[in-house]
Amino acid sequence: xxLKRTLHLAAMSSTQYVPDLKKYYERKVAEGKSKMCVINxxxxxxxxxxxxxxxxxxxxxxxxxEK
Numbered sequence: 001x002x003l004k005r006t007l008h009l010a011a012m013s014s015t016q017y018v019p020d021l022k023k024y025y026e027r028k029v030a031e032g033k034s035k036m037c038v039i040n041x042x043x044x045x046x047x048x049x050x051x052x053x054x055x056x057x058x059x060x061x062x063x064x065x066e067k
Contacts, residue, residue, distance in 0.1 A: 011042040020062075021045065 015025040021042055028038040053060050 007043050007046065008039070010046055011039050014042060014046065015039070 014021040016022065024045075025038050025042060028041070029035060049060060
């Protein structure tokens with residue numbers, strides 16, 4: 001599988017199983033954004049998370065900044 005396809009599948013899966021990305025997806029679609037546009041934004045969010053984990057060398061922590 002190529003990277004784009006893998007990232008697309010991860011984004012599609014996250015719209016169903018990752019609570020914060022599911023809310024984001026539903027909110028943006030309700031605002032009138034096209035579903036593919038929102039999937040592209042989620043792909044970008046996933047990439048940002050992966051790169052941050054690699055750069056910091058620490059595991060991903062859900063709700064990192066919340067108190």
